[in-house]
Amino acid sequence: MLKIYQTKDQQLTREDNFVEGCWICMTAPTQDEIRKVATSLDIEPADLQAALDAEESARISLEDGYTLILVDIPSQEKGSGEGVYTTIPLGILLTQQMIVTVCSVETPVLADFAACRVRGFSTRKKMRFVYQILYRAASIYQLELRLIDRRRQAIEMNLSGTLRDKDLMELHRLESTLVYFATSLRANNTVMDRLTRYKRLEQYPDDRELLDDVIVELRQAIEMTSIYRDDIKGTRELFSAILDNRLNNAMKYLTSVTLIMAVPTVISGLYGMNVNAESMPFVSSGSAFGIVCGIILLVCAGAAWVLHKKHML
Structure with a gap:
């Protein structure tokens, strides 16, 4: 133009x-x-x-x-x-x-x-x-x-x-x-x-x-x-x-969750082993399952409290 x-x-x-x-x-x-x-x-x-x-x-x-x-x-x-x-x-x-x-x-x-x-x-x-x-x-x-x-x-x-x-x-x-x-x-x-x-x-x-x-x-x-x-x-x-920073926080959170989830896995794994039943705690009790579940919850809650105090959860 x-x-x-x-x-x-x-x-x-x-x-x-x-x-x-x-x-x-x-x-x-x-x-x-x-x-x-x-x-x-x-x-x-x-x-x-x-x-x-x-x-x-x-x-x-x-x-x-x-x-x-x-x-x-x-x-x-x-x-x-x-x-x-x-x-x-x-x-x-x-x-x-x-x-x-x-x-x-x-x-x-x-x-x-x-x-x-x-x-x-x-x-x-x-x-x-x-x-x-x-x-x-x-x-x-x-x-x-x-x-x-x-x-x-x-x-x-x-x-x-x-x-x-x-x-x-x-x-x-x-x-x-x-x-x-x-x-x-x-x-x-x-x-x-x-x-x-x-x-x-x-x-x-x-x-x-x-x-x-x-x-x-x-x-x-x-x-x-x-x-x-x-x-x-x-x-x-x-x-x-x-x-x-967000990636580090996500990794810390996932690591903490993995640690907490490992508690029931370990305990249930021990009770699922093919060993003499008389040597396992609470086997003779009729409420053994509830006792074991209670122990698992207590241990998980304790682990979660510790991780929370350390600012990892």
Whole structure:
């Protein structure tokens, strides 16, 4: 999909053709759209297609007549639960007169710009537009990180109840998401460091202040990712400790029950032996069976009391 925008009198309008100061927004573009933009703006088609490769890493490249900036942005995985995300590339190409964005999916990073909900947004101020996009991406990272942490807290609240395999799998997916975030944020931070050093990109004082804000937000997102990864690691270890403790308690309980059940087995086994009847206690008594059963109950009760005092039953 190819859309062309331009700001006029602080209003965002759609254009049919490429004009000076416009924003070309490409979302999952076709090969025909890529060739059209590449031919019109004298851009290498491979640079436009780079943002469509999920394995492409964040980078900045200065080419003849244009600049390519690739950053990673968060994207929720389809069919996954809340808080499960991956990262995808977002390409930003700066020419002398226009700015081009390329992404494989519709993303909230650009949605607010297309809806003209960003204050001070202008398609003619290209570097400021780039920094606003990067600031929006860093803010979305922080928003998604908070959602991930809230989901982890919800899983942790279930620890006192029944531990489900589904919770463990979801915790693993959240941890995988944070791994993707940490890798992408570090790569984006490298791009931001290079942007501060490149003199070819014209920057105004207000743009420089916005760039500093982007760097602060990005580093905060990196720190949040590190903290939340440690939190999930602690929750996972707590899961393992609780499971081990419950298993130990179950084994202690079963061992205690086995010891108690061994008492009637031993006594009944002795009385069931093929020996001289006169040598067995209570054989001559008419209530021998009741006496033996009473002894068994007393011994079992005594064993249960001892095990209970030792916190094994």
